[in-house]
Amino acid sequence: MTEGVYSYSAVLMGSPILLKLFDDNPTLARQVFQLIKQQENLFTVNRAESEVMSINQAAGRHAVRVSEAVFRLISVAHAVSVSPGSAFNFTIGPVVKRWKIGFQGHAVPPADEIAALLPLTDAHQVILNEEDRSVFLQQPGMEIDLGAIAKGYIADVVQAFLRQQGVPQALINLGGNVQTLGAPPHEPQGWSIGLKKPFGREDELLGVLQVQGKSVVTSGIYERYFELDGKCWHHIFDPHTGYPLDNELLSVTVISDRSLDGDIYTTLLYGMGVEQGLAYLADQPDLDAVFVTRDRQIICSSPRHFQFQQRDFAWQLRY
Ligand code: ADP
Ligand code: MG
Ligand code: MG
Structure with a gap:
C-alpha cells in the first residue's frame, strides 16, 4: 500500500475514474473531475449533444465548425485511420451503434446489414478544412466515434493540468487509461x-x-x-x-x-x-x-x- 496517498473517485464517461494525490486536496480533485466532464461534453457520441454529434448530425449535408481541441483530435484520428493497413478507424460509428456492445439491445446483426454499413466507414470521406476548422462527413449516415482515443486524450489533458498546478506526483485512471506524474514518494x-x-x-x-x-x-x-x-x-x-x-x-x-x-x-x-x-x-x-x-x-x-x-x-x- 502506498503511504500518504489520497484517492478520489467518480463515475464519468460511463467509467470509474480514480485520482491519486499525495496531499489532501478535494478542491483540486473537483477541478479535475470538472475538467473531465467538460472534455467529455465535446467528444461524446453517447448523448444527443456534443461537438462530435453536431458533425455526425450534419453528415451528407454540410460541414461543421468545431473547437480547436476537437479539430486537432479528429485530425490525429483521421491520419491514423487512413494509414495503410491500420486497424484503427474513427468512422466506425455506424458499426459500433449497430452492434450496441456494452449497451442495451446488443445482438449479432445479420451479415448483410453489416456489409451494408461498411461503405459508411470510409475515413477518406471525411473532409477536414484547416482554414475554418470544419469537418464534413461526405455521406449521409456516416458517424465519427472517438471512443478509442478520447479517454487517452483526456488523461493527457488532466496530466497537463496537474503539472501546471505544480503537482509533482499523481495518478489518474480513466477506466483503464492510466496516466501518471513522477513516482510515489519513497517508491523509486x-x-x-x-x-x-x-x-x-x-x-x-x-x-x-x-x-x-x-x-x-x-x-x-x-x-x-x-x-x-x-x-x-x-x-x-x-x-x-x-x-x-x-x-x-x-x-x-x-x-x-x-x-x-x-x-x-x-x-x-x-x-x-x-x-x-x-x-x-x-x-x-x-x-x-x-x-x-x-x-x-x-x-x-x-x-x-x-x-x-x-x-x-x-x-x-x-x-
Ligand atoms: P475501452 O473502451 O475499453 O477504453 P478502446 O480504447 O479500445 O477500449 O476503445 C474501444 C471503443 O473504440 C469502442 O467502444 C468503439 O467506440 C471504438 N472502436 C471500436 N473499434 C474501433 C476501431 N477499429 N477503430 C477505432 N475505434 C474503434
Ligand atoms: Mg483505445
Ligand atoms: Mg480506451
Whole structure:
C-alpha cells in the first residue's frame, strides 16, 4: 500500500475514474473531475449533444465548425485511420451503434446489414478544412466515434493540468487509461499498475507493471462484450469486416509518454497481433507493450519503460 496517498473517485464517461494525490486536496480533485466532464461534453457520441454529434448530425449535408481541441483530435484520428493497413478507424460509428456492445439491445446483426454499413466507414470521406476548422462527413449516415482515443486524450489533458498546478506526483485512471506524474514518494521503482486477469474478478491480477511518469493503457476484449453461441462478441472491431477483431489476443497494454498514443496503439497492435506487433515495436523506442493471449501467455516487448512483476503463475511469461 502506498503511504500518504489520497484517492478520489467518480463515475464519468460511463467509467470509474480514480485520482491519486499525495496531499489532501478535494478542491483540486473537483477541478479535475470538472475538467473531465467538460472534455467529455465535446467528444461524446453517447448523448444527443456534443461537438462530435453536431458533425455526425450534419453528415451528407454540410460541414461543421468545431473547437480547436476537437479539430486537432479528429485530425490525429483521421491520419491514423487512413494509414495503410491500420486497424484503427474513427468512422466506425455506424458499426459500433449497430452492434450496441456494452449497451442495451446488443445482438449479432445479420451479415448483410453489416456489409451494408461498411461503405459508411470510409475515413477518406471525411473532409477536414484547416482554414475554418470544419469537418464534413461526405455521406449521409456516416458517424465519427472517438471512443478509442478520447479517454487517452483526456488523461493527457488532466496530466497537463496537474503539472501546471505544480503537482509533482499523481495518478489518474480513466477506466483503464492510466496516466501518471513522477513516482510515489519513497517508491523509486514507480507506480504499480495492475494487469487484470482476463474475465477474472476485479482484484485478480496477472501481474503488476511499474512505471514512472508514463501512461499505461489497456484494451481488452473482456472490458465490454456479450456471449452468444459460445462466442465472445467484444467492442474492438475489425474495420475491414465490421465484426469484433478475432485473433489470439485477450488484451494489449501500451506503455508510452502520451496516453493518447497508448490509446491509439492498443487498437493498432490489436489489429497486428503478437508477432507483427512485436516486430513493429522493435523500431519504436518510445513504446512498450504487453500482450495477453488466449493460450495463457503474457508477452512483453523488450521493456524499456516499465518493469513487470508476475503474480499469476498459471500464465506463461515471455519477452
Ligand atoms: P475501452 O473502451 O475499453 O477504453 P478502446 O480504447 O479500445 O477500449 O476503445 C474501444 C471503443 O473504440 C469502442 O467502444 C468503439 O467506440 C471504438 N472502436 C471500436 N473499434 C474501433 C476501431 N477499429 N477503430 C477505432 N475505434 C474503434
Ligand atoms: Mg480506451
Ligand atoms: Mg483505445
